[in-house]
Amino acid sequence: MGSAQTQTGTQTKPKDQTDPPRAWNVVLLDDDDHTFEYVIRMMGTLFGHPKERGFKIAQTVNSQGRAVCLTTHKELAELKQDQIHAFGADPLSRASKGSMSAIIEPADFGGDDEGGPPGGGKA
Numbered sequence: 001m002g003s004a005q006t007q008t009g010t011q012t013k014p015k016d017q018t019d020p021p022r023a024w025n026v027v028l029l030d031d032d033d034h035t036f037e038y039v040i041r042m043m044g045t046l047f048g049h050p051k052e053r054g055f056k057i058a059q060t061v062n063s064q065g066r067a068v069c070l071t072t073h074k075e076l077a078e079l080k081q082d083q084i085h086a087f088g089a090d091p092l093s094r095a096s097k098g099s100m101s102a103i104i105e106p107a108d109f110g111g112d113d114e115g116g117p118p119g120g121g122k123a
Helices: 036-047 051-064 074-085
Strands: 024-029 066-072 101-106
Touching: 024 051, 024 074, 036 051, 036 066, 036 074, 051 066, 066 074, 074 101
Parallel strands: none
Antiparallel strands: 024 066, 024 101
């Protein structure tokens, strides 16, 4: 008969590891129905961006068709997208019938063009 060995030490299972939360970009999309002034005011009101940053975002969305306004967690990105969609028409543009459009996307898709901290986004 063979001898059975018993283990006296306890084995621990590795802890379940979770990935860190994914960062999301709030991306403003260009149209021909809103003025730079509208974008600057919206960026200040919704994101707290100073006028200079709002102007840079307006330039970027005008020249590139899109601009990252904020990089954050998904729930806040969704809220900011909803706020952009609810901001209303541009009173300075006769063509403006409503708010601008925005999307959210994983930050690793579009990314921050200046490599700054989250919240920087393209400008």
